Amino acid sequence: MSLLVETNVETQAKEAKKAAKVVSLLSTEEKNSILLHIANTLESNVSHILEANNKDLDKGREKGYTEAYMDRLALSEDRIADFANGLREVAELEDPVGDILSDWTLENGLQVEKVRVPLGVIGMIYEARPNVTVDATGLALKSGNAIVLKGGSSAINSNQAIVDVIHKALKTTLIPAEAVQFIASTDRKATQELFTMKDHIDVLIPRGGASLINAVVENATVPVLETGVGNCHLYVDKDADVEKALSIVVNAKTDRPAVCNAAETLIVHEAWFHANKEALINMFKENGITVHGDDTVVETIPGAVKAGEEDWTNEYLSMDIAVKVVSDIDEAIDHIDEYGTKHSEAIITENKETASKFMKLVDAAAVYHNASTRFTDGGALGFGAEIGISTQKLHARGPMGLPALTTVKFQMTGNGQIR
Amino acid sequence: MSLLVETNVETQAKEAKKAAKVVSLLSTEEKNSILLHIANTLESNVSHILEANNKDLDKGREKGYTEAYMDRLALSEDRIADFANGLREVAELEDPVGDILSDWTLENGLQVEKVRVPLGVIGMIYEARPNVTVDATGLALKSGNAIVLKGGSSAINSNQAIVDVIHKALKTTLIPAEAVQFIASTDRKATQELFTMKDHIDVLIPRGGASLINAVVENATVPVLETGVGNCHLYVDKDADVEKALSIVVNAKTDRPAVCNAAETLIVHEAWFHANKEALINMFKENGITVHGDDTVVETIPGAVKAGEEDWTNEYLSMDIAVKVVSDIDEAIDHIDEYGTKHSEAIITENKETASKFMKLVDAAAVYHNASTRFTDGGALGFGAEIGISTQKLHARGPMGLPALTTVKFQMTGNGQIR
Numbered sequence: 002m003s004l005l006v007e008t009n010v011e012t013q014a015k016e017a018k019k020a021a022k023v024v025s026l027l028s029t030e031e032k033n034s035i036l037l038h039i040a041n042t043l044e045s046n047v048s049h050i051l052e053a054n055n056k057d058l059d060k061g062r063e064k065g066y067t068e069a070y071m072d073r074l075a076l077s078e079d080r081i082a083d084f085a086n087g088l089r090e091v092a093e094l095e096d097p098v099g100d101i102l103s104d105w106t107l108e109n110g111l112q113v114e115k116v117r118v119p120l121g122v123i124g125m126i127y128e129a130r131p132n133v134t135v136d137a138t139g140l141a142l143k144s145g146n147a148i149v150l151k152g153g154s155s156a157i158n159s160n161q162a163i164v165d166v167i168h169k170a171l172k173t174t175l176i177p178a179e180a181v182q183f184i185a186s187t188d189r190k191a192t193q194e195l196f197t198m199k200d201h202i203d204v205l206i207p208r209g210g211a212s213l214i215n216a217v218v219e220n221a222t223v224p225v226l227e228t229g230v231g232n233c234h235l236y237v238d239k240d241a242d243v244e245k246a247l248s249i250v251v252n253a254k255t256d257r258p259a260v261c262n263a264a265e266t267l268i269v270h271e272a273w274f275h276a277n278k279e280a281l282i283n284m285f286k287e288n289g290i291t292v293h294g295d296d297t298v299v300e301t302i303p304g305a306v307k308a309g310e311e312d313w314t315n316e317y318l319s320m321d322i323a324v325k326v327v328s329d330i331d332e333a334i335d336h337i338d339e340y341g342t343k344h345s346e347a348i349i350t351e352n353k354e355t356a357s358k359f360m361k362l363v364d365a366a367a368v369y370h371n372a373s374t375r376f377t378d379g380g381a382l383g384f385g386a387e388i389g390i391s392t393q394k395l396h397a398r399g400p401m402g403l404p405a406l407t408t409v410k411f412q413m414t415g416n417g418q419i420r
Numbered sequence: 421m422s423l424l425v426e427t428n429v430e431t432q433a434k435e436a437k438k439a440a441k442v443v444s445l446l447s448t449e450e451k452n453s454i455l456l457h458i459a460n461t462l463e464s465n466v467s468h469i470l471e472a473n474n475k476d477l478d479k480g481r482e483k484g485y486t487e488a489y490m491d492r493l494a495l496s497e498d499r500i501a502d503f504a505n506g507l508r509e510v511a512e513l514e515d516p517v518g519d520i521l522s523d524w525t526l527e528n529g530l531q532v533e534k535v536r537v538p539l540g541v542i543g544m545i546y547e548a549r550p551n552v553t554v555d556a557t558g559l560a561l562k563s564g565n566a567i568v569l570k571g572g573s574s575a576i577n578s579n580q581a582i583v584d585v586i587h588k589a590l591k592t593t594l595i596p597a598e599a600v601q602f603i604a605s606t607d608r609k610a611t612q613e614l615f616t617m618k619d620h621i622d623v624l625i626p627r628g629g630a631s632l633i634n635a636v637v638e639n640a641t642v643p644v645l646e647t648g649v650g651n652c653h654l655y656v657d658k659d660a661d662v663e664k665a666l667s668i669v670v671n672a673k674t675d676r677p678a679v680c681n682a683a684e685t686l687i688v689h690e691a692w693f694h695a696n697k698e699a700l701i702n703m704f705k706e707n708g709i710t711v712h713g714d715d716t717v718v719e720t721i722p723g724a725v726k727a728g729e730e731d732w733t734n735e736y737l738s739m740d741i742a743v744k745v746v747s748d749i750d751e752a753i754d755h756i757d758e759y760g761t762k763h764s765e766a767i768i769t770e771n772k773e774t775a776s777k778f779m780k781l782v783d784a785a786a787v788y789h790n791a792s793t794r795f796t797d798g799g800a801l802g803f804g805a806e807i808g809i810s811t812q813k814l815h816a817r818g819p820m821g822l823p824a825l826t827t828v829k830f831q832m833t834g835n836g837q838i839r
Binding site: 022025026105107111113120121203204218219222224226242244245248249251252253256356360361362364365366367368369370371372373375376377381382383393394395396398399408409410411412413414415416417418419420 | 441444445524526530532539540622623637638641643645661663664667668670671672675775779780781783784785786787788789790791792794795796800801802812813814815817818827828829830831832833834835836837838839
């Protein structure tokens with residue numbers, strides 16, 4: 002059933018570029034009905050996908066992957082139904098393509114329209130979760146783009162089977178199967194080849210751990226949309242409300258510790274820290290949070306271990322937290338400037354002026370006053386499905402929905418105007 | 421008078437980052453009055469700048485630079501007055517910083533504001549023209565940013581003198597002189613160091629020839645705003661009006677041949693070509709245009725020389741033009757797909773359907789129907805001063821004004837919201 006048995010990154014990228022023009026011309030209705038058709042085809046081909054998934058799970062068990070990793074890899078009829086429903090939700094989203102962002106006429110009569118158009122070809126480089134194969138394809142097609150998918154080797158059979166089904170679905174539609182390319186290779190060289198396909202791929206989006214993202218950012222000449230690494234901080238100010246502070250720390254740290262908008266470091270004003278140390282100690286204990294901290298923290302909180310440079314720098318993505326005590330807000334902001342990844346940063350305080358200073362001076366996609374960092378998420382903010390959370394400043398910042406997969410074009414209509 | 425005698429790229433980038441926070445907090449009125457003060461200070465320090473410029477001109481004569489190059493390098497009282505007036509115009513522009521692009525409240529009461537904020541530190545790498553030193557500084561400061569300037573070695577004395585005057589002006593203002601950094605080095609290493617200052621510089625903007633721009637794109641890990649290379653095409657369709665076609669070719673090619681929105685290749689439908697060859701021959705002759713062409717062109721147009729791969733690929737930036745005869749619009753679009761730089765592409769035709777096909781399928785920042793490509797310009801389009809013309813698809817496309825020097829931030833205000 003596989004359309005593409007051999008892997009040739011350049012050929013596939015070229016095919017995607019050609020197919021992208023076809024996708025770019027489709028109407029919203031045409032694209033939506035194709036997404037619904039893919040959704041139905043996924044549901045009616047569950048056994049093909051689960052069979053392939055079993056191969057990946059077998060390999061994973063052989064390799065001794067962690068339980069959490071195996072869970073991310075495992076598919077089921079329910080999970081595939083979720084994929085299909087995800088596509089149905091994307092079909093419901095507003096289509097940004099063709100939006101006229103502004104239009105005006107010059108004095109000489111030249112008409113100018115600034116129109117939203119698809120980017121062209123999206124290159125998606127991702128790790129374990131096979132759901133990205135479906136989600137990214139849906140978002141790319143809905144926004145009028147073609148996509149080149151390079152998933153992680155541990156999920157290669159599952160991803161290939163999902164793409165097989167997508168290709169099967171596309172056969173009876175206006176979108177050529179070439180618009181969805183799957184790089185069926187576990188060779189690192191294939192990924193590196195994608196880095197330099199500047200003539201055929203318009204943007205690379207890495208989704209995964211910090212090392213994957215850094216490899217793409219450092220080596221790609223194709224423009225990159227950097228996503229996801231969130232070394233998020235909570236700053237509990239001297240004027241913080243105790244109840245709000247504790248509940249926000251618990252939520253931001255423990256609700257889903259493995260996601261990028263979870264908190265990794267807690268910065269506490271010294272006055273508040275000493276006044277509320279019993280409450281803090283109980284909160285950490287009751288929630289099973291392991292504390293790494295500076296000297297003051299280690300002296301005060303039983304069981305806390307001394308934090309080193311790597312504790313301030315890296316995401317734990319677990320029930321661990323780094324805790325630092327500071328003498329004022331400036332010290333907190335300086336720490337965030339040095340170690341933050343410009344994702345999500347929160348202050349807890351009842352003092353509006355202090356909050357305003359924090360919101361203005363902290364450089365991040367999202368800054369919060371008295372709320373959990375967990376809201377930096379396309380779903381939570383009402384954007385619908387997202388292709389990732391941008392931690393860069395150019396093009397798109399924060400949760401990226403369909404508009405992040407488009408660019409603009411100036412369309413000028415004249416009657417012989419010269420300058 | 422020079423504030424920065426020694427060059428240390430990393431130290432300067434760090435200083436710029438620190439100063440950027442100060443600039444980011446200023447009001448529009450504060451920034452405008454500082455720009456006007458710099459303008460006045462430039463005008464009252466003309467002799468200091470002209471003295472330095474003479475050193476560059478002397479060196480240029482020694483090195484035997486072309487007349488055109490020397491003209492771009494040369495300053496005068498009038499040109500410095502133009503720089504000052506440029507700053508006064510930037511002061512008049514709307515300040516994008518602080519604009520609330522959207523705001524809404526989640527069901528749980530969390531207030532979300534998407535606000536425009538400065539990018540932080542702009543790195544500007546440019547060639548001969550010293551006016552970029554003033555223009556880029558003005559646009560960066562007006563949009564709340566700091567700037568690190570790395571100009572070409574041939575203008576180093578002029579650029580240093582201009583920055584000296586800017587620093588002198590800033591001394592009595594709220595903007596620290598450190599917000600405008602000048603890399604006073606002719607060593608290529610200094611430029612390369614800028615490429616990797618990802619922690620301190622938010623974006624690099626190269627302005628100059630294709631080789632400079634490619635060097636930055638290929639080597640920088642700092643995000644790049646690619647500007648300026650314009651291998652622009654005019655396609656004269658079989659249904660083109662003769663008078664419009666000829667006047668657009670003359671204007672797009674000869675009005676200012678050295679700029680990026682000038683036409684470099686003329687693609688002509690064979691039917692139109694043969695019907696209007698006499699008019700074409702006269703037009704080229706009367707306007708002193710040298711023709712490079714395919715076999716049909718060489719056979720038809722007296723004096724035309726055979727075009728090779730480099731004629732289709734490179735910008736002439738001179739009174740030369742490459743001419744290709746095609747049998748239909750698809751061949752024209754394929755040629756543009758292969759050789760275009762996604763800057764500005766025009767079709768001349770009286771057939772609206774053909775025009776619409778061209779506008780939809782050609783992938784460029786600006787596509788034109790029956791008008792000269794020369795309108796891809798911030799001034800001509802009414803945006804005011806521009807920092808460059810983006811030929812990339814991410815972040816900004818086409819002429820880049822102040823908004824291209826900003827990003828967004830999600831500001832979330834809550835009352836203890838958790839997820």
